[in-house]
Amino acid sequence: MSIGETPPAPGPVEMLLLLTPPNSGSTSMADFMAQSPRVGGLQRRYEGQWLVDHLHEKDRWNDQKPCDYEMIGKVWREAADATMQKHPEVIYIIEKSPPNMVRYREVLALFDRTRVVINNRDPYASVSSLGYRYHGFDELDRAQRLERVESLAERWIGSARILKRIAEREGYPMIRYEEFCEAPEAIFHKFGLSETRSAGADRNYLVNVKDYPSQPIRNMNEEQISRLSTEELERIGKTLSTDADVVRFFGYEIRPG
Numbered sequence: 001m002s003i004g005e006t007p008p009a010p011g012p013v014e015m016l017l018l019l020t021p022p023n024s025g026s027t028s029m030a031d032f033m034a035q036s037p038r039v040g041g042l043q044r045r046y047e048g049q050w051l052v053d054h055l056h057e058k059d060r061w062n063d064q065k066p067c068d069y070e071m072i073g074k075v076w077r078e079a080a081d082a083t084m085q086k087h088p089e090v091i092y093i094i095e096k097s098p099p100n101m102v103r104y105r106e107v108l109a110l111f112d113r114t115r116v117v118i119n120n121r122d123p124y125a126s127v128s129s130l131g132y133r134y135h136g137f138d139e140l141d142r143a144q145r146l147e148r149v150e151s152l153a154e155r156w157i158g159s160a161r162i163l164k165r166i167a168e169r170e171g172y173p174m175i176r177y178e179e180f181c182e183a184p185e186a187i188f189h190k191f192g193l194s195e196t197r198s199a200g201a202d203r204n205y206l207v208n209v210k211d212y213p214s215q216p217i218r219n220m221n222e223e224q225i226s227r228l229s230t231e232e233l234e235r236i237g238k239t240l241s242t243d244a245d246v247v248r249f250f251g252y253e254i255r256p257g
Contacts, residue, residue: 013080014113016191018096019104019166021159023129024121025177026096028217029187031207032180033094040090042079049097051075063102073110080111092193101162116170117190118163120250121177125221127152127236128228142231149232153239160246167249176251181219 016039020026030046033039042048049055052072059065076095084090100107108114130152131137137145167174173190180187185201206214228236237254240247247254 012113013084013090013111014092014115015108015111016092016094017100017104017107017114017116018094018119019101019116019163019172020096020098020119021101021121021126021156021163022098023126023133024119025180026098026119027209028207029119029175029180029184030094030096031209032184032201032205032217033092033187035201035205037087037089039092039094040080040083040087041094042076042083046094047097048072048076048079048095049099051079055097055099060099061102065103067103067106069106069110076110098159101159101166104166115191116172117187118167118172118174119177119180120160120163120174122221122225122252123153123156123160123240123247124228124233124236124255125177125224126156128224129220130155132224132227137227145229145232146235149228150235150239153236157240157243157246160250161243164246164249174250178219178221181217184217 016033018026018029027045030041034041034046043050049060052075054065054067055072080093083093095107104116108116127149128137131145131148135148135152137148140148166172173192175187175190184203184205188201204216206216208214225233233255237256240254244254
């Protein structure tokens with residue numbers, strides 16, 4: 001079935017879990033999928049963490065953090081039910097809260113039917129995106145920026161290590177931000193949805209990301225990376241060199257410098 005055709009009779013909701021670092025294109029992926037009347041989210045950002053207070057606290061990345069999964073499941077299932085009542089065609093819920101990666105097995109247990117895809121993005125672009133979006137790069141001096149890019153590169157390595165372990169353990173399919181920008185319909189295929197289910201997906205669909213105006217899908221990597229100095233690129237590369245294997249695992253390269 002293509003987008004716009006009459007959906008089948010409603011059945012149990014199926015969770016599409018996208019395991020992803022922040023600022024790695026996951027909102028574009030989710031919003032692109034949600035142009036299908038059969039795909040919805042638990043909330044407008046497709047991140048169920050914002051429906052449960054203790055899931056978006058500062059320690060949300062701590063894999064030992066005590067979580068009330070019975071309550072989480074109740075809240076999330078109620079949100080899924082509300083989405084399906086408002087949009088009866090919906091049979092898939094896309095969920096992409098980044099901290100899910102540290103407790104993915106517990107999250108998967110919340111729903112009877114699930115599919116998982118792992119996502120990542122170029123580390124240099126990720127550092128720049130996070131730095132300018134959340135860490136006030138424009139307001140920092142040279143030394144502060146160098147310290148911050150190193151910290152953010154270490155954070156990329158940390159997330160990439162987690163995702164690599166999950167991929168090797170579970171064999172989940174993987175997608176990269178760059179691959180998605182080149183062929184957005186790939187996100188449907190990675191989730192194992194048939195080609196006919198993405199047949200009506202509009203390649204030029206305007207996605208809604210954060211507080212930016214609606215915009216077509218395009219690879220922002222080089223634009224983001226161009227905002228970093230040569231010294232900052234070298235510092236990121238030096239940091240990435242501490243675990244070059246995980247960089248290569250996701251198909252990226254450490255830039256010379």
